[in-house]
Amino acid sequence: xxxxxxxxxxxxxxxxxxxxxxxxxxxxxxxxxxxxxxxxxxxxxxxxxxxxxxxxxxxxxxxxxxxxxxxxxxxxxxxxxxxxxxxxxxxxxxxxxxxxxxxxxxxxxxxxxxxxxxxxxxxxxxxxxxxxxxxxxxxxxxxxxxxxxxxxxxxxxxxxxxxxxxxxxxxxxxxxxxxxxxxxxxxxxxxxxxxxxxxxxxxxxxxxxxxxxxxxxxxxxxxxxxxxxxxxxxxxxxxxxxxxxxxxxxxxxxxxxxxxxxxxxxxxxx
Amino acid sequence: xxxxxxxxxxxxxxxxxxxxxxxxxxxxxxxxxxxxxxxxxxxxxxxxxxxxxxxxxxxxxxxxxxxxxxxxxxxxxxxxxxxxxxxxxxxxxxxxxxxxxxxxxxxxxxxxxxxxxxxxxxxxxxxxxxxxxxxxxxxxxxxxxxxxxxxxxxxxxxxxxxxxxxxxxxxxxxxxxxxxxxxxxxxxxxxxxxxxxxxxxxxxxxxxxxxxxxxxxxxxxxxxxxxxxxxxxxxxxxxxxxxxxxxxxxxxxxxxxxxxxxxxxxxxxxxxxxxxxxxxxxxxxxxxxxxxxxxxxxxxxxxxxxxxxxxxxxxxxxxxxxxxxxxxxxxxxxxxxx
Numbered sequence: 001x002x003x004x005x006x007x008x009x010x011x012x013x014x015x016x017x018x019x020x021x022x023x024x025x026x027x028x029x030x031x032x033x034x035x036x037x038x039x040x041x042x043x044x045x046x047x048x049x050x051x052x053x054x055x056x057x058x059x060x061x062x063x064x065x066x067x068x069x070x071x072x073x074x075x076x077x078x079x080x081x082x083x084x085x086x087x088x089x090x091x092x093x094x095x096x097x098x099x100x101x102x103x104x105x106x107x108x109x110x111x112x113x114x115x116x117x118x119x120x121x122x123x124x125x126x127x128x129x130x131x132x133x134x135x136x137x138x139x140x141x142x143x144x145x146x147x148x149x150x151x152x153x154x155x156x157x158x159x160x161x162x163x164x165x166x167x168x169x170x171x172x173x174x175x176x177x178x179x180x181x182x183x184x185x186x187x188x189x190x191x192x193x194x195x196x197x198x199x200x201x202x203x204x205x206x207x208x209x210x211x212x213x214x215x216x217x218x219x220x221x222x223x224x225x226x227x228x229x230x231x232x233x234x235x236x237x238x239x240x241x242x243x244x245x246x247x248x249x250x251x252x253x254x255x256x257x258x259x260x261x262x263x264x265x266x267x268x269x270x
Numbered sequence: 271x272x273x274x275x276x277x278x279x280x281x282x283x284x285x286x287x288x289x290x291x292x293x294x295x296x297x298x299x300x301x302x303x304x305x306x307x308x309x310x311x312x313x314x315x316x317x318x319x320x321x322x323x324x325x326x327x328x329x330x331x332x333x334x335x336x337x338x339x340x341x342x343x344x345x346x347x348x349x350x351x352x353x354x355x356x357x358x359x360x361x362x363x364x365x366x367x368x369x370x371x372x373x374x375x376x377x378x379x380x381x382x383x384x385x386x387x388x389x390x391x392x393x394x395x396x397x398x399x400x401x402x403x404x405x406x407x408x409x410x411x412x413x414x415x416x417x418x419x420x421x422x423x424x425x426x427x428x429x430x431x432x433x434x435x436x437x438x439x440x441x442x443x444x445x446x447x448x449x450x451x452x453x454x455x456x457x458x459x460x461x462x463x464x465x466x467x468x469x470x471x472x473x474x475x476x477x478x479x480x481x482x483x484x485x486x487x488x489x490x491x492x493x494x495x496x497x498x499x500x501x502x503x504x505x506x507x508x509x510x511x512x513x514x515x516x517x518x519x520x521x522x523x524x525x526x527x528x529x530x531x532x533x534x535x536x537x538x539x540x541x542x543x544x545x546x547x548x549x550x551x552x553x554x555x556x557x558x559x560x561x562x563x564x565x566x567x568x569x570x571x572x573x574x575x576x577x578x579x580x581x582x583x584x585x586x587x588x589x590x591x592x593x594x595x596x597x598x599x600x601x602x603x604x605x606x607x608x
Contacts, residue, residue, distance in 0.1 A: 077509075078505055102509050110521070114601075125511050
């Protein structure tokens with residue numbers, strides 16, 4: 001559905017960016033975290049350790065409610081971890097930063113802003129909105145929403161809204177993109193198209209990607225590494241390298257084998 | 271995928287008039303009925319003898335007759351008059367009903383005296399007030415509007431600022447919340463005796479009361495709007511590098527605006543009540559004062575005239591507020607039409 005041969009204006013953005021502006025290195029060391037629920041501590045992460053190479057694509061796979069999303073919030077800097085250390089390019093994460101962006105399961109577009117206004121949000125927040133107008137248009141073209149720039153979010157379909165949310169993140173040229181089940185609420189066909197789109201954007205922009213999902217197939221089709229997390233409190237159960245060229249096919253025998261293996265780890269009948 | 275959603279986008283723009291039968295050659299019955307009703311009102315007003323001395327009976331008959339005569343060609347040509355014609359066709363049942371109502375009123379008062387006279391003046395007596403007493407009535411409207419505008423603007427601005435502050439700052443909320451809970455529900459009119467001796471003039475006292483009546487609902491609804499903003503909106507802005515000021519001004523306030531407008535609407539209703547009471551009891555001008563004055567002199571026609579004007583003024587102001595809201599909140603769907 002997304003044609004890689006199509007002329008992409010994104011190439012110009014990539015050229016405009018400084019030469020070193022590609023994926024960040026992510027280091028997570030013995031991170032533990034608990035929720036405070038009416039005074040009682042509910043542990044969600046248990047000494048999670050993980051290193052992601054610059055430009056890598058890693059999927060975090062686990063049962064729902066196991067703490068995957070919490071880990072992404074900690075990496076994004078929205079909350080500090082109770083214990084352990086999270087560092088990006090060797091620098092400790094101590095707050096949110098536009099170089100590390102989170103794409104949520106809900107597009108969470110601002111309903112009072114047009115699609116263009118939503119995409120411009122990051123540049124406006126950083127006070128560079130007016131100088132980077134061309135980047136906004138380029139980001140809209142990148143996710144094929146340039147015809148819908150002046151439309152309000154309630155007029156968009158689910159897939160279009162999620163593409164707008166991707167553009168809102170990509171316009172800031174993040175070095176680390178955190179994807180929190182971004183396709184979880186989309187219908188099956190839109191999902192396939194968006195998986196191809198995310199893969200394409202990652203290959204083109206070379207950011208480091210960390211995808212949280214509970215869809216084994218999605219993880220295997222997209223990621224270079226699949227980290228399997230156990231039930232709450234989440235600890236790493238397996239770290240599986242997916243050494244297959246892109247674009248991958250769902251019925252690739254190697255992927256089918258890995259799928260069976262992962263489902264076994266998760267305790268599901270295969 | 272894009273084509274599908276693209277066409278869904280424009281589905282809302284389908285012409286609604288398509289469901290109405292298109293009968294260009296049929297006679298515009300409702301328009302002709304409206305014309306007939308106004309002509310009947312003119313005829314009855316002129317022809318029937320009346321008990322009492324009403325100098326403007328002729329004006330009423332002339333006005334009704336001219337309107338009826340104008341409606342005849344207008345309704346026959348309505349299909350060629352574009353938007354104005356469409357509005358006329360839509361409104362003509364109401365235009366007819368208005369004439370019939372006036373006719374009934376005319377008959378039970380001036381003509382057959384079925385209602386006791388000084389308390390229920392006929393339409394021509396009220397027309398007389400509009401035609402002969404308009405400088406005083408007009409001045410009263412102006413004074414009411416000035417007082418209302420000042421108090422409402424102050425109350426809305428302070429209420430909005432306070433609501434945003436309570437909603438976005440824990441410290442402000444800690445101190446303001448109990449005060450608001452204790453003082454807010456008190457009707458603004460209860461402050462009236464106090465306000466009139468604390469403030470240097472009755473005008474400033476009334477401004478204070480109107481501001482108070484406006485400020486409470488605006489504060490509470492702005493606050494609840496800001497407090498109810500989807501937390502994920504803040505997460506999005508924070509990860510994108512937003513400053514605390516950006517979070518308040520560009521995230522919390524726009525997200526809270528639908529609530530703010532509910533507060534502004536409630537505040538406007540409350541401010542009307544306080545305005546009239548304040549003008550009746552202290553201020554020596556305005557529509558409330560005019561009402562009081564008319565009642566004192568048993569000038570009941572003046573009272574009805576003032577009531578009509580007041581209804582038009584309040585309704586007009588609410589309409590203005592709704593227009594403003596429709597402009598500001600054009601991104602929302604499913605707005606209540608006023």
